[in-house]
Amino acid sequence: MARGGEDRNQRKGTWQPYAMLAPGMLWLLLFFLVPMLILLRYALSEPTDRFSGKYELTFRFANFTDAIGDFGSQFLRSFAYAGIATVLCIVLGYPLAYFIATKGGRYKNLLLGLVVVPFFTSYLVRTIAWTTIMGDNGPLLAISDGLSLTGLLDALKITTNGGMLQTQTAVIGGLTYNFLPFMVLPIYVSLEKIDLRLLDAAKDLYSTPRRAFWKVIFPLSLPGVFAGTLLTFIPASGDFVNAQFLGGPNQQMIGNVIQNQFFKLNDFATAAALSFVLMFIITVAVLVYARLFGTDELSV
Amino acid sequence: MSVVPARVRTRRPTGSIVLAVYAVGVLVYLFLPIITIVAFSFNDPTSKFNLEWKGFTLDNWADPFAKGQLLDAMLYSLWIALWASVVATIIGGFVALALSRYRFRGGAFVNLFLVLPLTTPEVVLGASLLNFFVFADTPFLERGFRTILISHILFCVSFVSMTVKARVRGFDWTLEDAAMDLGAPPLRVFYKVTFPLIIPGILAAALLSFALSIDDYIITTMVSPVGGEPTFPLYIAGAFQREISPQINVLATMVLLVSVTLMAAGPVIGLLRRPKAATAP
Numbered sequence A: 001m002a003r004g005g006e007d008r009n010q011r012k013g014t015w016q017p018y019a020m021l022a023p024g025m026l027w028l029l030l031f032f033l034v035p036m037l038i039l040l041r042y043a044l045s046e047p048t049d050r051f052s053g054k055y056e057l058t059f060r061f062a063n064f065t066d067a068i069g070d071f072g073s074q075f076l077r078s079f080a081y082a083g084i085a086t087v088l089c090i091v092l093g094y095p096l097a098y099f100i101a102t103k104g105g106r107y108k109n110l111l112l113g114l115v116v117v118p119f120f121t122s123y124l125v126r127t128i129a130w131t132t133i134m135g136d137n138g139p140l141l142a143i144s145d146g147l148s149l150t151g152l153l154d155a156l157k158i159t160t161n162g163g164m165l166q167t168q169t170a171v172i173g174g175l176t177y178n179f180l181p182f183m184v185l186p187i188y189v190s191l192e193k194i195d196l197r198l199l200d201a202a203k204d205l206y207s208t209p210r211r212a213f214w215k216v217i218f219p220l221s222l223p224g225v226f227a228g229t230l231l232t233f234i235p236a237s238g239d240f241v242n243a244q245f246l247g248g249p250n251q252q253m254i255g256n257v258i259q260n261q262f263f264k265l266n267d268f269a270t271a272a273a274l275s276f277v278l279m280f281i282i283t284v285a286v287l288v289y290a291r292l293f294g295t296d297e298l299s300v
Numbered sequence B: 001m002s003v004v005p006a007r008v009r010t011r012r013p014t015g016s017i018v019l020a021v022y023a024v025g026v027l028v029y030l031f032l033p034i035i036t037i038v039a040f041s042f043n044d045p046t047s048k049f050n051l052e053w054k055g056f057t058l059d060n061w062a063d064p065f066a067k068g069q070l071l072d073a074m075l076y077s078l079w080i081a082l083w084a085s086v087v088a089t090i091i092g093g094f095v096a097l098a099l100s101r102y103r104f105r106g107g108a109f110v111n112l113f114l115v116l117p118l119t120t121p122e123v124v125l126g127a128s129l130l131n132f133f134v135f136a137d138t139p140f141l142e143r144g145f146r147t148i149l150i151s152h153i154l155f156c157v158s159f160v161s162m163t164v165k166a167r168v169r170g171f172d173w174t175l176e177d178a179a180m181d182l183g184a185p186p187l188r189v190f191y192k193v194t195f196p197l198i199i200p201g202i203l204a205a206a207l208l209s210f211a212l213s214i215d216d217y218i219i220t221t222m223v224s225p226v227g228g229e230p231t232f233p234l235y236i237a238g239a240f241q242r243e244i245s246p247q248i249n250v251l252a253t254m255v256l257l258v259s260v261t262l263m264a265a266g267p268v269i270g271l272l273r274r275p276k277a278a279t280a281p
Helices: A003-009 A016-043 A062-103 A105-120 A123-134 A139-146 A150-155 A168-192 A197-204 A209-238 A241-246 A254-263 A268-293 B003-040 B068-101 B107-119 B122-136 B145-168 B174-181 B186-215 B218-223 B232-242 B246-273
Strands: A045-047 A055-057
Touching (some): A016 A045, A016 B145, A062 A105, A062 A254, A062 B003, A105 B003, A123 A139, A123 A168, A123 A241, A123 B003, A123 B232, A139 A150, A168 A209, A168 A241, A168 B003, A197 A209, A209 A254, A209 A268, A209 B122, A254 A268, A254 B218, A268 B122, B068 B107, B068 B145, B068 B186, B068 B232, B068 B246, B107 B145, B122 B145, B122 B218, B145 B186, B145 B218, B174 B186, B218 B232
Antiparallel strands (some): A045 A055
8 A cells, every 4th residue: 555655755774673673573472473382382282191280292183173073162152143243333333433434524533532432441340331231120121121022022032031141142242332443443444535525426427325325435435344344353253251241151152161271171282272273263264254355455 | 307316315314314313322322331330330239249220329439449459450450551551662663663664674574473463362362371371381470460561562562563653654754864964963853853753653552552451351361370469350350250349330430531531631732732743744
């Protein structure tokens, strides 16, 4: 992007850029790359015996297939929850971003601020607040009671036996809520870049507003949707906070499993293998998604 | 001919109203938990769990630091966030400067290396760091303050580099040459030209790091000693099992107020300073 123009202003570096990069790169090397390699080592290791907590590198690739075999349902659930939450984030976030970008006027910054402000409080406190909102005596169920919707919500699997906590609704709802700004902001940025006179051009060519939106605006905003999807889907599929606080035993996601393997079962090899399988699936999903919907413009 | 535009014009307002109502609805949704948190800071719970509304009281606000451990956890988090954001901003800022200021071999590789930690799920980052610290098995890397700080700096560095890089993108570095041609010594060039241009990006990056660090739970819980001194998020997670006091809501509300004030103050300070500072492109 604008490579040529940037190059012209840049200077030719000899040793200076490397000196400036050194501390940061060293940190990443030491505390990202090396730990990843050690994680890989554990993923290919076996415990020497049941209780010592020592592992031996035996190149046991079956750790990976075991991980998928034993926790396939949690993997499926994680990606299903993350996928649904991502779609919900687009459905909720796109119109909001569109409203701010096109109708915000001089209140644009204020409205953007309102999107970000809720996330100035602690992630966990926010998530726990949802247990109050969705709780058995909370406002959501009171409203559905008042409207006599309880039966309908049960039938739609939104509630289970009239309750909302410890259901998939709660976990997906929590994920959607917690990652919504990561969808709104990139979509807003890409909408903001669009020349709105394109809409007038479309109108002059007798396009209806709806058609102008779908044919002109939406395709141009896809880089934002793409970036937002990555920023939502990747952390959501590895999240264990929402499942831990809002879900029950039947809503465990793969993040919860990895954490349990470390801290409850002390099984470092399985936890490491699970981590790599999770990363592998995410990478494949992102590459496929990029091939299908992606654009060259990733850096929003 | 005129039929189509007429139809367009009559349809437009309803669409706009629907969009506005929808957008306001989503904003209300975003604020539901915030309203709950603030409201429940005035709750008078009968049990140890401040999760159901019982009655209005000001007691919690009169004694916000009644829970000593809660305050300790908050201070511990602030301390870690301070160090993490300072170190990450310095080393990440230099990475961003090097990338945007110079042409050199390996720039693309550095960019890729920077993005990788951001595209790795937190639980995997946490797992790798935990395995690393366990594997290293030295007193220096025993799980505690140092391991938490190392991990926080790690996930902040990439964010800092990206933020600063985005802010200085397209900046004409030959301005520095111009200043030097006019006889400015290097320090003065930095102070008068470079620094005013990069400072907004640096500040934004530092604030972002601070916010990320103080709120991190997933990685922190994996690199902390079991039963050790808790950060604020770790304290909250533990409290969820034992006792959710209204003081948690009071502190959360205070943090919210401080953040909103800072955010509102930013543009105001910017407005006051504008005549003096060099205007960025």
